[in-house]
Amino acid sequence: MVNVAILGYGVVGSGVAEVLTENNGQIDRKAEEDIRLKYILDVREFPQSPFADKFVHDFAIIENDPEVDVVVETIGGARVAKEFTERALKAGKSVVTSNKELVAEHGYDLLRLAEEHGVSYLFEASVGGGIPIIRPLNQCLAANEIEEIVGILNGTTNYILTRMIRAGLSFEAALKEAQQNGYAEQNPTADIEGHDACRKICILSALAFGRHVYPAQVSTEGISHITLADVAYADACGRKIKLLGRAIRLEGGKICVYVAPHLVDGEDPLSGVEDVFNAITVRGNAVGDVMFYGRGAGKRPTASAVVADVVDAAKHRKTKKYLHWDQGDPELVVSPEGLESAWYVRMNASIEGVRAALGEISALARPGAPAGEVAFLTGPMTAGALAEKLAGLGTPASQIRVLDKNH
Ligand SMILES: NC(=O)C1=CN([C@@H]2O[C@H](COP(=O)(O)OP(=O)(O)OC[C@H]3O[C@@H](n4cnc5c(N)ncnc54)[C@H](OP(=O)(O)O)[C@@H]3O)[C@@H](O)[C@H]2O)C=CC1
Numbered sequence: 205m206v207n208v209a210i211l212g213y214g215v216v217g218s219g220v221a222e223v224l225t226e227n228n229g230q231i232d233r234k235a236e237e238d239i240r241l242k243y244i245l246d247v248r249e250f251p252q253s254p255f256a257d258k259f260v261h262d263f264a265i266i267e268n269d270p271e272v273d274v275v276v277e278t279i280g281g282a283r284v285a286k287e288f289t290e291r292a293l294k295a296g297k298s299v300v301t302s303n304k305e306l307v308a309e310h311g312y313d314l315l316r317l318a319e320e321h322g323v324s325y326l327f328e329a330s331v332g333g334g335i336p337i338i339r340p341l342n343q344c345l346a347a348n349e350i351e352e353i354v355g356i357l358n359g360t361t362n363y364i365l366t367r368m369i370r371a372g373l374s375f376e377a378a379l380k381e382a383q384q385n386g387y388a389e390q391n392p393t394a395d396i397e398g399h400d401a402c403r404k405i406c407i408l409s410a411l412a413f414g415r416h417v418y419p420a421q422v423s424t425e426g427i428s429h430i431t432l433a434d435v436a437y438a439d440a441c442g443r444k445i446k447l448l449g450r451a452i453r454l455e456g457g458k459i460c461v462y463v464a465p466h467l468v469d470g471e472d473p474l475s476g477v478e479d480v481f482n483a484i485t486v487r488g489n490a491v492g493d494v495m496f497y498g499r500g501a502g503k504r505p506t507a508s509a510v511v512a513d514v515v516d517a518a519k520h521r522k523t524k525k526y527l528h529w530d531q532g533d534p535e536l537v538v539s540p541e542g543l544e545s546a547w548y549v550r551m552n553a554s555i556e557g558v559r560a561a562l563g564e565i566s567a568l569a570r571p572g573a574p575a576g577e578v579a580f581l582t583g584p585m586t587a588g589a590l591a592e593k594l595a596g597l598g599t600p601a602s603q604i605r606v607l608d609k610n611h
Pocket residue numbers: 211212213214215216217245246247248278279280281284302303304305329330333386387388389390500501502503506
């Protein structure tokens with residue numbers, strides 16, 4: 205018998221309780237053990253919950269119960285979640301989490317702590333919600349040198365962009381829907397400003413390149429400045445705007461890691477990823493491109509990944525299952541400043557002035573554009589070169605990188 209305790213009965217934690225209970229027979233068969241939910245820790249009471257008899261409010265009960273083998277941490281954040289995770293690992297319990305903030309900030313230390321105490325620290329749900337990506341990257345692609353990872357890593361922002369494009373909703377209205385669906389973080393700024401995607405690309409980079417990558421090392425830009433005008437111009441050139449996390453192995457061993465909105469070509473499979481779905485392309489030097497796709501947020505998809513880790517932790521109680529990467533290196537990660545690409549620009553200027561400054565460009569049109577507004581696609585150049593060329597014309601209202609996977 206394997207006893208499980210869930211910390212935090214919110215969107216994900218309640219989904220974990222549901223899936224563990226509903227799919228109990230299948231889960232036990234896969235784990236080759238009986239897996240039972242013993243406790244749920246939350247600050248609130250849930251008298252109407254079918255699991256009302258399992259609630260406790262003191263973590264020490266779980267920590268001191270030798271029958272608890274696996275702790276599921278779905279509280280979120282990097283404070284109390286960190287304390288409970290450390291205490292659980294030190295008490296010899298495996299910990300499974302969906303908390304990407306904690307893994308991105310403290311994954312190296314927590315993985316070491318888990319190893320020291322002979323238990324597992326697993327976090328399949330921390331990237332891509334229900335999409336299997338951590339295990340495939342760590343195991344199935346283990347034979348490859350990873351050359352690039354690029355993906356839509358945040359369900360909330362992809363949902364917002366899709367609703368703006370498909371239904372013409374304002375940014376605010378689309379965000380409200382995402383929150384009602386349980387996709388957004390407690391503070392949705394983390395989604396909108398790209399911090400959530402940043403945490404996820406940090407975790408994928410650490411697994412792919414073998415060293416902890418801290419969010420502070422990663423240039424991060426969100427989507428709060430994207431307008432319906434940009435969406436319309438992107439559409440006019442057969443592209444979609446997507447918030448992407450990207451990690452590229454450079455010659456000499458450094459990695460370029462960043463998060464930013466991109467214009468993605470209509471032919472690229474990433475452009476067709478809509479709603480709460482996420483997709484991640486990984487390029488290995490042996491396998492080529494591999495793509496992972498599925499629901500990137502939400503109660504049951506995320507619970508699916510958490511429960512898979514519970515099964516894995518249960519199966520590895522004796523043999524142990526360790527994920528591993530080395531400590532971070534301040535010199536490892538470089539910004540995308542040196543990365544050349546085409547750019548989409550919207551600004552107030554004359555198209556003649558733009559042509560004189562930039563040479564060949566593709567001018568874009570949209571219905572209802574105000575007088576004086578121009579939008580265009582440039583040839584390949586760095587962000588610095590673009591800023592230099594546009595310096596005499598004014599500041600762009602919007603400037604978005606065009607995705608070119610061959611950079
Ligand atoms: N929602 C999603 O789709 C996904 C979320 N995640 C991650 O999973 C984690 C959980 O997210 P989510 O379920 O959405 O968050 P929620 O806010 O819905 O759930 C967190 C729960 O933990 C409770 N809690 C807060 N502090 C404590 C405490 N000290 N002790 C016990 N319980 C506490 C909260 O109570 P209260 O509400 O009263 O504060 C709430 O019930 C986060 O790290 C998130 O980033 C990952 C993938 C997808």
